[in-house]
Each structure stands twice: as structure tokens, then as C-alpha cells.
Amino acid sequence: MKHIAEFNEGEHIREIFLCKGVSSAVTKNGKEYMNVTLLDKTGQIEGKIWEPNDSGIDDFSKQDYVEVTADVNLWNNTKQLNIKRIRVAREGEYDPAEYLPVSPRNNDEMYKELLAVIDSVKDPHYNALLKKFFVEDEALVKRFRNCSAAKTVHHGFVGGLMQHTLGVAGVCDYLSKNYPVLNRDLLITAALCHDIAKTKEFTPFPENDYSDDGQLLGHIVMGSEMVGMAASEIEGFPDIKKTQLQHCILAHHGKYEYGSPKLPSLVEAMALNLADECDSKLEIFTEMFEANSEKKGQWLGNKRFLNDTNVRSTIVPD
Amino acid sequence: MKHIAEFNEGEHIREIFLCKGVSSAVTKNGKEYMNVTLLDKTGQIEGKIWEPNDSGIDDFSKQDYVEVTADVNLWNNTKQLNIKRIRVAREGEYDPAEYLPVSPRNNDEMYKELLAVIDSVKDPHYNALLKKFFVEDEALVKRFRNCSAAKTVHHGFVGGLMQHTLGVAGVCDYLSKNYPVLNRDLLITAALCHDIAKTKEFTPFPENDYSDDGQLLGHIVMGSEMVGMAASEIEGFPDIKKTQLQHCILAHHGKYEYGSPKLPSLVEAMALNLADECDSKLEIFTEMFEANSEKKGQWLGNKRFLNDTNVRSTIVPD
């Protein structure tokens, strides 16, 4: 694959891009054409389709992966594509990692691990609820697998939400095995669902920004509502199980000022809050050190999400 | 009506009480009998039913209004009723104001006023939603009309929730007429629904205490969920209207530390928060001055819900 950053004037290319935007326009002479914005992980480039009705020009839309056949021109000192053919690419023809930030962990493997965790939940109602979300609702599964866990703070990449969910569930699993006070089925179910409404709070990649519902309602309340609605559709789901699960989700930020409308009243809600903090803060450090790998052992400045503390990686003397 | 506080030993009485509790017991000799706790607004008294199987002893349960025929005895220096007959009283036979703290405003008149406010909401979706709650759902209407607005802080009496709701809507109406920036239909609808889930947060009178759902979820989140579910059952209710209404409910406490998971992002949410504060704080003062009417012009001590400030009523010199 040749990347956008490597294109030269006069070249003829045939590559797959992610389409970030498309719109119709009209030339001064009244002729219709199309403006297309294409990107890969090295940058983005504008393209023109001067003959939209040509047979090589298939239907496509924003956020499709498209295979483009084009010439590279120069317009006002900027490279531009003159597009001859365009068609939607099929899954498998491209690797999303070439277009968007993606989790370092394999998406399919993470999903398999998720299914295994679900299987370990023995309570029939919680198990049914988890399958309803993560197996039966295919649209949700797709959004969940592609969603980030945050805009920028941590896990801000495709698969980030699933990776974070598994990380939190892992800590919860450790805690429930070592502290018998915890109800494992409730805790694991809450861990898997705690951020599920981030699929609604953020718009899909490549935008990955707050949606209107995200701004006005937030993932905490929407997550509680999703759980409430799903439980009401499961035969015989006990009210008290539903309420306790919703409470864990509502309280999982642990403090009012972080947007939780209730503080943890159940030990599982508190454990979930701690597990969430463990995974997110360790990931913040991990990403920060990776982004500054050349500064090993140096101070990296004050970090907003780490109490405005000046941080640095551990120095290991020889 | 003769009140509990006026009973004398040896009297024979036939009065209607509110039954606060009932339980079965067995005498030392193995004979079954019943303990009943009865109250009116002047106090409460224990009663014994020594012959539970008598024909005059009808079925009844906790929180029923019951007509009791009994003798007043003395047991260990305490008055007690020896109950001969007991039956559930019908609505109309008694005046709840004799048994429970009630709003100074007439319940029927307040409900009429509520319906008039609903009529003034012209938006068809919001109007339909309000009718769904306050007209069509009879069980909800009954709970709403009898509910308090709080356990103790303000409006802690039967009809208190309706009185507070009308007070808030009144301020909102004034504001929307004087500040054109406000969308009146959204604001009035939000005002009428803002505390609707207090019908779930509190158990019914005479208990009037936090329910499990109240403790674990709270009326803010439950209110948003009620609105969400009702809107989903109304044909053609636009998503954006639903989300904006839910936002107003979620943000109406104005601050994270008061349990709002979102701060007001819409001008209507902010106006609702201010109207809510106006009505509740003025009612706190009103109730406090009434409860201390003999201390007019004196200092009443620090009040927790008024910033721990030492307060007093205004002194008007002649």
C-alpha cells in the first residue's frame, strides 16, 4: 500500500482510503461534479470526480472505505486526486489500522475473551442480559467493537472501549476471587456494561466526538437506561437485580463531581469504581510513556488527568 | 370526631383511624390475638383484637383507614383499645387531613390548576406526554396527588409534591413570559415532570421514607427514565425533544454535588433549576416561620438547608 504522504504529482494510483466526506458541487459552467475527502493514517487529500455519472463511479458515502483509481495533480501547490473510478471496498480488503488509531490488541481475540467472560457469569438473568447486549444485538456489537473509550484521555482508538472493558473486568475478577464479600456475577456484569453507552456518547470513528445525546445525557445515565430497558425485556428479571446493576453503573465514577448522580452504596459499586480507576490510570501512563519513549527517565510535565502532577517513568539504574 | 389525645379510660369509642401496623401474636395460653397500631393527627394508640375470628372483625391491612369500635382500657398506666369491631373505611368517610400532614391548599383545586397548566402547553408531543402522566395513568395520578416533595426539608406533607410542582411551574411561567429566550413549552413540561419520580423515591404516607430505588437510583435518574419510556410510547415523539426534556430533568439540581449528573447546558434547564430553588427555599422559610410563629423577629438558629446561616423573620416596626 502506498500512503497519501508518499504521493507525487503525475502519479497514477489505485488505493483504498477511508472517505471522510463527500459533497456535490457545480462548476461555473453549470456542470455537476463531486468533492471527496479521503484519508489514511498518514494524512488526507482532496479528490474531484468530474464525471459522476461514469460507469466506474459507484455509490459510496461518508465513512465508507473506498477503492479509488486516480491521477495525482497539483492545484494551487496542493496535491489533489482526479478520480476516475471509485467503489466501496469489502471488509478484508483493507486493514483499519492503516486508517485509524487502533488498539494494540486484536479485535477478534478481544471479542472472544469477552464472550468467555460472559460465559463465566452464572446468574441466569445477568447472563441473559449480557448476551442480549454483546451477542444478540448485532448493531450494538459492531459499534461496541469499534468504539473508543474516550475522546483523548485514554483508550482513544478503535477497540479501545472493548480493551478497557476487559481490563476493568479483569481487575474485578481478581478482586472477587480474593474478597469473598463481593457478589461476582453482579460485579462482572456491571464491569462489562459500565461504559456500554459510550457507543452512544461518541460518534463513530473517524469523528469520535461527543454526540448531542452524549453532551445532554452522558454515558452514565444512558447506560443505566439501556440496562433498565434490556432487563424489562427479559422474562422474570428481578427488579432488585436490575436496580442494583443500574446503581453500579450510576455510581461507577465514584464522586458527584465526576458525574455520578449516586455515590457507591453497594460494595460492588465501589469495587467497580476502583477497577475502573486502575485500568484507566494505568493506561494513561502507558500511552504517555509510549508517546514520549525518547524521554525515558525525564520529567514529562504536569498532567491534567493525573492531578496536575509532574510525572515521569521510573528510572532503572544499571 | 373525637381524637386519640382526648380518650379517657372506660370510654366506648367508634372512630376512624389510620392503621400504621398490624401483627398477629399468641398469648401465654396459646390463644391467637392481634396487635394493631392506630393513629390520627393527635397521636397514636395500641389496640388488641382478642377475638380475631369474630364476625365484626373484617379484613384490613397496614395503611388502611379503619373504623374501629372499642373500649378504652388502661394497661401499665397506658391507654389501650380493646377492639370489638373493625372495618376498612371508604373514601369520603374520613378527611386525610385529620390523619396526616396535608398541604394547606385543596388537593382537587391544585389538580385542576395542574390540568390548566397542561392545557397551556401547545406543543403536541409535550402535551401528549403530560396527559399520559397526569391524566391517563390513574395509578400515577393517585400517587402524585398524595406524595410529599421531600421527607422533611420542605413540602413534607400529602399534596406537597403537587403544590411544589405548581409553584415551580408558576415561576417558570413568569420567566418565560418576560424572557423571550426561553422555549415555554419545553420549560413548562420540564417543570411539571421535574420531580415526578419522587412518587417512586418515597414510599407512600404515612411512611414517607426513601424506598430502595430512591436510595440506589434517586428521583433525578428515575424521572429521566420515566420520561424516556413515556416518549418512546408516543407516536412520532422527536428524539431531540425527548433528549432536551431529559436533560432539563437531569440538570435541575444545578450542581454535581446536589446529584445532577449533568450541569445545565440549555437555558431552559438553567431556568428550571432557578425556579426550583425559588419555590423550595421560600417554602423552607414559610414552614420555618409557621413552626416558630411565637418567635417572630427572633433568631432561629443555623439552618442546614439555608447554608447553615442563622435566620430570622423580618421585623416590621410600627
Next chain:
Amino acid sequence: MKHIAEFNEGEHIREIFLCKGVSSAVTKNGKEYMNVTLLDKTGQIEGKIWEPNDSGIDDFSKQDYVEVTADVNLWNNTKQLNIKRIRVAREGEYDPAEYLPVSPRNNDEMYKELLAVIDSVKDPHYNALLKKFFVEDEALVKRFRNCSAAKTVHHGFVGGLMQHTLGVAGVCDYLSKNYPVLNRDLLITAALCHDIAKTKEFTPFPENDYSDDGQLLGHIVMGSEMVGMAASEIEGFPDIKKTQLQHCILAHHGKYEYGSPKLPSLVEAMALNLADECDSKLEIFTEMFEANSEKKGQWLGNKRFLNDTNVRSTIVPD
């Protein structure tokens, strides 16, 4: 009227400007001349008076409205006026709205409304005090009518203080009619006086900046002092009425951290604080939406005076 932004080189103009500054200078040849800075709402322009002693050059000073007869020249690529005649303009010859940001409400009408509100205060002492400030003290009336209610946050325009004062009094009037616990005469008097010392906290337009007294003492304390002094000059003004009115002013910001040295101890002080918040916050939204009228329905970013919340106007779907 032709505005500064429309002047062209070589034109001869005769217009009224607001004089923002004037100073004497001496040419290299020892000849005295004057530099004048003139503005209208479209911008400002420098002028030169080369013959200060000409008969057409009247006395005038900074902040006067002046009628200027001049030629438009070009100096270093910048337009400049060569002033032939200048004289102070009379009230009525010009419309301040052409020179400074002004309230959308008519100044005379607002003042009439203010007088009507004063008439509605029946308590003779409070009524006398209000007349002393708003009728008898002409210098104060003039400053009050021209003052803004803030430097930038809200009502930052000529007439803004009067508009805000009327808005607050309006809410207080509504509250006192609906909540009998309130002493209307005290509350309305406090509403009309609550920001009166903003006439001292801010320097007059066009500067409209904090004065030294504003920085060192603030309008809250100065307002209390003004009320105290005025009351002491009114025959028989009862001490307790004076103290209660001063308390309302001192406590009207509602919290220590907003500069109130006392928290509301009287119900009228608390009502004033709420009414102040209603009018100022609704005005903040109103001005913000007007300034962003092209972004209807979009998010406007975090706003410092609205709890750093991301706000937007309501979206009204069809």
C-alpha cells in the same frame, strides 16, 4: 449620519462624535496644536486642530459629544481629520446608541417604569429613600441611567444597570405576590438599590472599567454605605429598617466566595439573591445567543459564568 467607517480621503464632513481624548502638542516649529480622538459605534479616528485659537474652535473636553467640521486627509496611509470647527453638541442632537453599546430598551421608558415601581412601595421610609436616590439626586439619576450592570459579563451597555434593576424588581414582584412570607416593600426597595453602587464601581462610558473604589471596596459594601448614609438623612427612618435593607444588599450575592460578607439571614435577602441570579443568568444566555445567532442549535463551548458548561440554544425541531 455618515459613520467613520465610511469616510473617504478628500471628503468634507460635518458630524457629531464622542470625544474619547484630547491633548495639546507642539510642532517642531514650536507651534501649538491639538490632538483629538473621536469615535462612533463604527470605529475611531484621529483629528488635528492646527489653529486652536480660531473662533470656530469652542471649548470641549473628553467624553463630550462634539460636532466637528473637517476635511478627511491621509497620513501614513491612515485617514485623519483636519478639524476646522468643533463645538459641544446638545442633548437631543445625537443618539447615544450611535456611539456606545446601549440597552435594547428605551431609556426614558425604563425610567418611567422605575418611577412606577417606586410608587408601588407604600412604606413611607423606604419610599422616601427610593425617591432620594432615584428622583432627588439628579447626578446619581444621570449616572444610574447611563451605567452598565457589568464590565462584560451581562448588561454591559448604557442603560444596562437600569434594565437589570427592573428585571430583578420584576421577579421580586412576582415572588412577593405569590409567597406571602415576603415583605414586599423591603424586597422591592432592596431590589431597586441592590446594585446602585455600580455607579461608583464602574467609571462612566466609554471607559466602563473598574474604578479604584470599585477595586478596593466593591459595589456591595459601597451600596450598603450609600443606603446607610441616605437613611440617616431621612427623618425618623427606623434603625431596624435600615439594618435589614443593608443586610439584603450585603447578602445579595448569596455566597462568601462571590463577595457577600454575610449570607442571607432574612427571607427577603434570599429572594433578592435568587431574583438577581434569574435576571443575570437569563441575560447571559440571551446575549450569548444573539452574539451567535448564526450558530442556532450548535454547541457554543464552555462558558465561565455558566459553571464552565458547554451550552447551546434549544433546538426546535419542526
Next chain:
Amino acid sequence: MKHIAEFNEGEHIREIFLCKGVSSAVTKNGKEYMNVTLLDKTGQIEGKIWEPNDSGIDDFSKQDYVEVTADVNLWNNTKQLNIKRIRVAREGEYDPAEYLPVSPRNNDEMYKELLAVIDSVKDPHYNALLKKFFVEDEALVKRFRNCSAAKTVHHGFVGGLMQHTLGVAGVCDYLSKNYPVLNRDLLITAALCHDIAKTKEFTPFPENDYSDDGQLLGHIVMGSEMVGMAASEIEGFPDIKKTQLQHCILAHHGKYEYGSPKLPSLVEAMALNLADECDSKLEIFTEMFEANSEKKGQWLGNKRFLNDTNVRSTIVPD
């Protein structure tokens, strides 16, 4: 002088007391008599005047020092005085220290020291202001010399305000001699006036409680107002000096939450705040250690005015 704690039944006494209260009453037989409450520093005792019209019973009232001739009786196991003669005592006949908590420092000496500090202020306006308060206004001088500096926290005794004022002025004097950045005349004047309105905030001994003005306005704002009024009565007192002095008083608590409506903007305001803290906190420790002199070297528990810290006196090993 024989003290109340030493009275025995059957004794005849003639002593001076502070009259804490007096009221008329009527016996079952319709005969009028008087109840009098008398105190000295060892306790208090009730007295009866059975013949209010006797020639030996002079006029007197609450808070007078009275010479009483009486018999000590026993009534219901409690000692009581049967009062035969009573008259108001003259200043000089008694030592207030025998009746009320008083400063360990001599009142006349402190006042002399105060006058010396005033003499050291060379600025003619500030000097005139200080003399107006502390020399010319005899009623104020009397109240000032007898006032406490607080209800209970520190210096809660007769002369406490003067002792505290001198302590603060002493620290200010040290600072102004060692830090040339300070304007000594402004700082010393502010130190002497900073708590002057405590004479209005507290009612006189033996009550020593918050007055209505104290509750509603507070000594900070009243002190600023007193300074403003006094300055306005001094010929040629420059506005800027008045404003700066008022600012120092307004800001001397250093933080909004301690009731200062302005934070220190002048270096003298900040120095005054620090000197005030030095003197008051060291006095808190001094009084606490004296009150617990038997616990030398032990922990004294958490103290509210010392950050809720567990405190103790230094242990000095041999």
C-alpha cells in the same frame, strides 16, 4: 470582699454584686415582691425583696453594680438572699475583675499604651481619625475598653478587644520596621481600627453576645462604615486615604469564607491580616494551655479554630 461561693446559711452580708436580672412578682396572697439575680466571679445567687417600697430599696436595674444588705436563707436546699437594702454602687467602689472575666493586663495601662501608639502615627489625617475614635468619642472609648474581642474563641473578656488591638498593632509595628515596603502610618491606623466595630457587634458584658446589627451586618462592614463616616467629618481627609484604610479593614480576614468581601489588594491589608492571625492564634493557644494547665504535655483533642487539629503544649524534657 466575701464571695457568693463562701456564703453560709444564717449569715448577714453586705456586698457589692453585678445585677444580672430583676423582675416583679406577686405572692399567692397578692403581695408584690421582686426577684433579683446577683453574680460575682464565683457564681450567682437569687435574692428576694419582700418590701419593694421600703426606704432602703433604691432604684436599680439590670447590669448595675449594686450594694446589697441581706440575710442568707435556705430555700429548698438552695441559698437565697432576703434583701433588706439595695443601692447602685459608684465606680471606684468595686473592681469589675471581681465580677466578670477580665484581661490579665491592666486596663488603664493598655489605654496609655494605645495613646502612645496613636502618637506614633505621624500622618495628620490618620492621627486625627484615631484621636476622634479613641480620645474624643468618650462613649466609644468606654465601650472599646470594656469590650471583648470575641464571644468565646479568644480574648473573650473585658479588655480583650483592647489587648488584641495592641497585640496586632505590635506585630504591625515590628513588620513595618523590618519591611520597608509597608506604609507604617496606614498599617498602624488600620491595626487600631480593624476590629473597632466589635463594640457594635457584641452587646456589653455580662451578656457579650451578638447584637442584631452584628448578625445582619458584622463588624467588618460596620467598621468600614465607621471609618468612612469619621473621615468625612475630618476637614481635608483625602479620599484615597479613606478608601485604602477601609480596604484594609474589609480585607483583614484574608479570605472570602471568613467574611471579607475583598481580598487584600494592598500590602498593608495583607500585613494586617497576618498580624491579626498571629495575635489571635497565639492567644487561642495561650488560653487553651491555661485552661488545661494540669494536662501539661498531654494531647488536648481536636480544636475547631486550629484546623480541627489535635494539639498539645510542648513537652520540655529536663
Next chain:
Amino acid sequence: MKHIAEFNEGEHIREIFLCKGVSSAVTKNGKEYMNVTLLDKTGQIEGKIWEPNDSGIDDFSKQDYVEVTADVNLWNNTKQLNIKRIRVAREGEYDPAEYLPVSPRNNDEMYKELLAVIDSVKDPHYNALLKKFFVEDEALVKRFRNCSAAKTVHHGFVGGLMQHTLGVAGVCDYLSKNYPVLNRDLLITAALCHDIAKTKEFTPFPENDYSDDGQLLGHIVMGSEMVGMAASEIEGFPDIKKTQLQHCILAHHGKYEYGSPKLPSLVEAMALNLADECDSKLEIFTEMFEANSEKKGQWLGNKRFLNDTNVRSTIVPD
């Protein structure tokens, strides 16, 4: 073993007690005797040694376990021991669990587990430091094994400090295995040492109260100092390793207001803080539910160390 709560008047007993206090006294006749306070886990009892010089009366002191031979008498309606013989008991003759609150985990097993964790630390310097504390310093080992982790909040029993230390190390082990960003040797070493100075902050059982050093310096600073001193005695211990370990200890409370003078700047310090919170909060819940085992599923009231939240255990419906 017969417990104090089961003693009856007239019995002759021979049991082992913990001696809580002992003092000499003299009878009215000038005869010397001894007062002894004895306790077991069921209560405490006073004893008298009337013949201190008898051969059966061995030397012993406060906090010894003593075997006592005595008669049970009644004195002023209170049981009392007339002690005939007393001697210090040997370890092994008694089970501390009968005298003091002890950890539910076996002390020897926990210590073995601790040694195994130490062995897993491969860094030679950290390993040497841990052995210096937990193996070589026998006095410290003894104090550490018997110390609680807190006065009352959590782990307030013998062995509590060791149990908490292992719990924290367990979470740290899980995290270091799952988050490669962590330096395991540093983290585990910090986990084992983080509360080591609680052995100095608390006096030994049965007192278990804050020592003077605990009040004045605290376990955080003393722990850092202990690590610093120990490292300085180990040949070739690198400065940077010492500083990083001290930082983890100083920062392990995570916030200034919890007494940490530094916020976590190293990822290991942050992980230690989270692990500490996990173990201590889950233990708080565990102990609270055990203490209220009869209230399963009920609300237990607001808990100070859980954000003043009303908490309860999970209800598991059948």
C-alpha cells in the same frame, strides 16, 4: 479455659489473663498491697494481691500474659479476684485470640506468605532491604506481626497490618502482571513497606492508640525515613532506587488532604495508591457486613470512611 464473663462468686480459678495494668497501694493500716487489672476477650476484672511478698507472687508487668490462681469475691456488688499466685505465662501456653481482636488469618501462615513475596523480588537491593526489615530485624518483625493496620477504621486487630500488607501486595502483583508499564520489583517492595511505620505510629496492643511520634510525624514520613536509613546501611544501594521507593511511600495516600506530602509522580506510586484503596475499602465493607450480619440486605446508615454514603450489602433474590 473459663472466661471472665463466666466467673461466679466463691469460685476458685486458675487461668491465664492479659495484664492491662498493675500498681502498688497501701491499706489504711499501712500495709502494702497490689491492684491488678486483668482482661480476656470477654471483659476485664480487678484483682488484689494482699501478700505481694509471698513466694507464689512472681515478677510481672503491664502487657504480660499472666497465669493467676485466685478466689472470686464480691466487693460492692462487683466481682473481684483475691490473687494467691501469679506468674508470667510462656508463649504457647495461651492463644492471643482469646485476649485481643485478631486477624481471621493465621499469623504464621501470613508471615510465610510474606517471605515468599519477598523472595519474588529479584532486584538485589530491594530484596536486601526487605530482608533487613522483615527477616533480620527481629524486634521489628515481632511488632509488625502483632500490629494492627489502623485504630478502628479497618484491620484494627492483631495481625491486621500484615494481612493488609499482603492484600495490597496481592493487588500490586496482579497489576504488575497485567500492565507491563509497571516495574514489579519497585512496586512490590513499596507495597510491603508502605505502612511499615504503623509499627511506630500505634502503641502495641492492647492499647493500640496513636503514639506521640504517630501524632507528630505520622507513618508516612516515618516510613520514608525508615526506608532511607535502611538503604543507607546497604552496600551499593543506588540513590535513585532509594528515592523512588521513598516517593512511593510518601505518595501512597494519593492526595494532599489525606496526608501525602507528594502526589504520585511515578506510575508505581499511583498503582500502590490504588491497591491500598482496594484492600482497605473492601476490608471496611467486609468488617461492616460481619458486624451487622443480622441486618443482611438492610441499609446500614452513612459511613464516614465511605464518603458518608448510606450503604448496604447486596440483596440476592432467590
Next chain:
Amino acid sequence: MKHIAEFNEGEHIREIFLCKGVSSAVTKNGKEYMNVTLLDKTGQIEGKIWEPNDSGIDDFSKQDYVEVTADVNLWNNTKQLNIKRIRVAREGEYDPAEYLPVSPRNNDEMYKELLAVIDSVKDPHYNALLKKFFVEDEALVKRFRNCSAAKTVHHGFVGGLMQHTLGVAGVCDYLSKNYPVLNRDLLITAALCHDIAKTKEFTPFPENDYSDDGQLLGHIVMGSEMVGMAASEIEGFPDIKKTQLQHCILAHHGKYEYGSPKLPSLVEAMALNLADECDSKLEIFTEMFEANSEKKGQWLGNKRFLNDTNVRSTIVPD
């Protein structure tokens, strides 16, 4: 002395500079040479040593004061030194004030004053401790005398730490003379030692930045540790004196959020905190007014270390 800012191309100079950096390099032709960065208080200049092995080129290193003989050349429009001779200068040949920001007070005089304060401490253990630090440990004395008291906030110059230490000790001396509750020897010793670890927290001038130990441990904890170690090396130093002194150092910032792990529990700790605030805040004002001497009487804007208050110097009217 000719300063860097005055150098002209072509000049031959021989001056003493502070060497800020030195490194070896190799020309394109493989010839070794040296780059040297030199500074005085007027700026800095690059120098080249083309013949590092010449006899005139002595050994020297970073942070040495060096006498340089060189020609001033122009390279790429920038002045540069072609260095012919270089040698380390001896103390006395140069005045550090020409190279670095220095205290306005003479260093030797301050040190003499320090010794006099030490002599006034009569307690033999505290006196010995002070001599150990400030007389016997010559390396520490040197660092202490050259250290600043802060990076930028106040006393950010050579000698600043000593000047601040004396200022704090001065206030403490005044307080201990006027408030007998204070133990002078403890307080003065604490004052002299309170910031002693700033010698470790900051790297030496000209860098004067946080060291790693400063970032990870801080001067509060390191100061406590230094005192603890020194006391342990003094024969017979009582534990309680050591602990109390360490407590004063740990608590001297007065609040958790300023990095004190303990709040003042001893009156001397509280006095030290107040004295520290007096000296540092007055110095902040002093330096701020000096840096803005041309703005006398103007507002200087909000200052972060003065509560974000807008400050200005006192206006002294004539």
C-alpha cells in the same frame, strides 16, 4: 569590567565569565575543538577553542568562573569569541553579583547574623544541632549561603535562602519575646532549619531548578530527615526534642494542600508557619513593586501567589 552586551566585532577582550556549558566537537576535517557557553548578567555568548591543547587552555568545567582572553568575531551575524586563553578564576577576582541575581543584603553579614542567632539558642542540644549544620558542615554552609529560597516566587536569588531564613527567624524572635506561650529555643531552631533542604530541592545556580529529589521527595520531608539524622549523631539528643523539631518542619506550610503532611499540633509549629508566611508574602510584594517601580500607584493585575488578587502599591497622596 566590560560586559557581553557591550562587545563589538573585532575587539580583543580579557574578562571573567561564568561558564554555563562546555563540550567537545570535531570539524569536518576531523580536527577536535571545543564549544563554550559563557555568561554574565547582561547576556551570554558562544566561544570556540580551536586549539584545545595549547598551553593557555587550562582545565575548567561547567559552572566555573573563568578568565577568558579572546577575539570578538562575527559568525552568521552573531558575535562569537575565538578563545586564545582560558583559566579558572579565583574567588575574590570576581563579584558573583555581576553574573547572577543576588540578594541585596551582603552575604558575609547575613552569615554573621545567622551565627549570632545560633548563639542565642541556649538549649545545648538545639545549639549543637544548629552548629552541626551551619558551622561544622562546610559543604552544606556553602550550598546554604548560595542557595535561593525558591525558583521564582520569592527570594529567587543567590543568598535568598539565607535572607529568608533570617527574616523568618526575626519574626519568630519578636513573637517569642511577646508571647510567653512559645518555647523560644525550639521555635528559633525550627526557623533556622525549616527550609534547609532547599539546598537539596534546588540544583545550584545558575541552574536553580528542581532536582529529582526535590520533585520526588520535597524539601519538607528531606528537611525532617536531615534533622533526624543529625540529631541521631549528637550524643544524648532527647527523642522528644527531635520529634518536636521534625514536627515543626513537617507542619510549617500550615495546610495539607501546600504539602505539609501534618497540620501544626504544637504552638511553635503554628508560629513558624505564620512567620514563614509573613516573610515570604512581604518579600513577594517587595519584589513585585521593585519590578514595577515605574507603575507606582497603578494596578498590577492578578497575582497567582497572592490569591489571584489584583494588587497595587499604596498610593501616598501628598
